[in-house]
Amino acid sequence: MAEPIKIKTPLSDEDVQSLKIGDSVLITGKIYTARDAAHKRLIDLIEKGESLPFDIKGQIIYYVGPAPAKPGYVIGPAGPTTSGRCDPYTPVLLSLGLKGMIGKGTRSKEVRGAMEKHKAVYFAATGGAAALIAKNIKAVKIIAYEDLGPEAIRELEVEDFPVIVANDTHGGDLYEEGTKKYRK
Amino acid sequence: MREVDYNTIVDAVARLCMDANYYLGDDVVNVLKQALAKEESETGKDILGQLLKNAEIAKTEKIPICQDCGFAVVFLEMGEDAHVKGNIIKAINDGVKKGYTEGFLRKSIVSDPVKGKNTGDNTPAIVHTSIVPGDKIKITVAPKGGGSENMSEVKMMKPADGIEGVKNFVIDRVTRSSSNPCPPTVIGVGIGGTFEYVAFLAKKALLRDIGQRNPDPFYADVERELLEKINNLGIGPMGLGGRTTALDVFIEVHPRHIASFPVAVNTNCHAARHKSVTL
Numbered sequence: 305m306a307e308p309i310k311i312k313t314p315l316s317d318e319d320v321q322s323l324k325i326g327d328s329v330l331i332t333g334k335i336y337t338a339r340d341a342a343h344k345r346l347i348d349l350i351e352k353g354e355s356l357p358f359d360i361k362g363q364i365i366y367y368v369g370p371a372p373a374k375p376g377y378v379i380g381p382a383g384p385t386t387s388g389r390c391d392p393y394t395p396v397l398l399s400l401g402l403k404g405m406i407g408k409g410t411r412s413k414e415v416r417g418a419m420e421k422h423k424a425v426y427f428a429a430t431g432g433a434a435a436l437i438a439k440n441i442k443a444v445k446i447i448a449y450e451d452l453g454p455e456a457i458r459e460l461e462v463e464d465f466p467v468i469v470a471n472d473t474h475g476g477d478l479y480e481e482g483t484k485k486y487r488k
Numbered sequence: 489m490r491e492v493d494y495n496t497i498v499d500a501v502a503r504l505c506m507d508a509n510y511y512l513g514d515d516v517v518n519v520l521k522q523a524l525a526k527e528e529s530e531t532g533k534d535i536l537g538q539l540l541k542n543a544e545i546a547k548t549e550k551i552p553i554c555q556d557c558g559f560a561v562v563f564l565e566m567g568e569d570a571h572v573k574g575n576i577i578k579a580i581n582d583g584v585k586k587g588y589t590e591g592f593l594r595k596s597i598v599s600d601p602v603k604g605k606n607t608g609d610n611t612p613a614i615v616h617t618s619i620v621p622g623d624k625i626k627i628t629v630a631p632k633g634g635g636s637e638n639m640s641e642v643k644m645m646k647p648a649d650g651i652e653g654v655k656n657f658v659i660d661r662v663t664r665s666s667s668n669p670c671p672p673t674v675i676g677v678g679i680g681g682t683f684e685y686v687a688f689l690a691k692k693a694l695l696r697d698i699g700q701r702n703p704d705p706f707y708a709d710v711e712r713e714l715l716e717k718i719n720n721l722g723i724g725p726m727g728l729g730g731r732t733t734a735l736d737v738f739i740e741v742h743p744r745h746i747a748s749f750p751v752a753v754n755t756n757c758h759a760a761r762h763k764s765v766t767l
Contacts (some may be wrong), residue, residue, distance in 0.1 A: 371555040371594040409668040431670035434555040436542040482729020487722030
């Protein structure tokens with residue numbers, strides 16, 4: 305496998321446009337967690353014209369609801385959840401400048417279209433590798449919706465967080481192309 | 489009649505919840521190693537390697553394999569000559585509460601499907617009880633993740649559809665599930681019984697260890713054939729393309745009504761969590 309590409313958040317249009325499906329990427333910097341329940345609340349804020357709990361421009365959202373941290377740990381196991389549940393809310397966030405998403409599983413046509421239009425990438429993390437992935441999370445802060453428990457919005461400080469580019473800004477879809485390549 | 493203490497049940501269930509979440513079965517570890525050796529996709533190899541490394545970390549540090557620590561699905565085989573002092577279902581739920589709280593496992597259960605909030609302790613458990621001969625109590629805890637459960641389905645087929653219809657349905661279900669259930673998956677298939685019982689059969693099938701074939705050679709052959717066909721779909725680890733889409737396929741069957749042909753597919757992730765104890 306080719307050497308992984310290292311990127312730092314926040315991301316610029318140039319950063320995301322240089323990425324292609326199949327690229328192995330290591331992310332360093334701040335990223336934000338949100339699952340569908342938190343997305344619903346973000347969209348409600350946008351509809352009411354209120355500001356979001358974090359500046360979304362250039363940022364990456366990670367679809368995750370971590371397990372509780374054992375004493376001595378900053379976070380419990382924290383692998384990706386199914387991204388498709390966030391699809392109905394995603395195009396609006398992309399139009400506001402969201403540049404990346406980390407999750408597992410395919411995205412809707414609408415999300416893929418919005419990614420091409422607004423220049424954003426979708427990264428796949430390994431579902432079920434939650435204990436391993438948590439090692440790359442160095443700090444955690446709950447910034448909104450604590451009442452949602454594992455579904456609260458958290459700001460994560462990550463270092464060399466390992467992902468694979470699944471959808472790029474050029475319309476590439478690794479789910480489709482990868483499956484086609486290995487189908488017998 | 490043999491008496492079993494309430495707290496014996498509570499402690500056993502708590503231990504099983506933790507063990508099932510921390511320790512990937514040796515059968516799964518072995519089949520993942522075999523898959524890694526055969527996988528052709530570079531991305532696929534990377535992912536299978538991550539799953540093996542993840543299992544090692546979880547085991548060494550006693551932390552969950554996955555952040556989704558599942559719905560606590562419990563199979564209770566109650567010996568007819570055994571008796572628990574107190575309510576055994578309550579004891580199981582107290583065990584789940586203890587295991588998920590003390591074991592730092594994620595609580596994923598919402599009290600009411602439409603109006604509810606997180607119950608905060610992962611209760612209630614889903615308990616499937618059967619009465620068996622003897623004075624022992626066997627308890628199996630099989631924590632079930634939401635992502636793979638969502639890729640499951642029951643279909644009331646026609647008797648005329650036969651085994652070919654079953655095969656087509658299973659392949660179609662896996663194809664439509666694509667990347668969502670965190671492939672490589674383990675596939676449980678139920679055939680026969682009634683609408684609700686066939687889903688139970690598919691769930692029960694997931695309790696088998698990798699490689700354990702149906703004792704009927706006819707169904708054992710169908711299991712092998714389905715596994716090969718699924719792995720030829722190209723979906724691969726995490727759906728990003730490759731040779732390893734499922735680790736095994738298990739079929740459980742039951743007599744059916746002359747008019748009905750229920751078939752169920754219950755999808756599990758690679759972790760295939762299940763741990764048992766006999767008290």
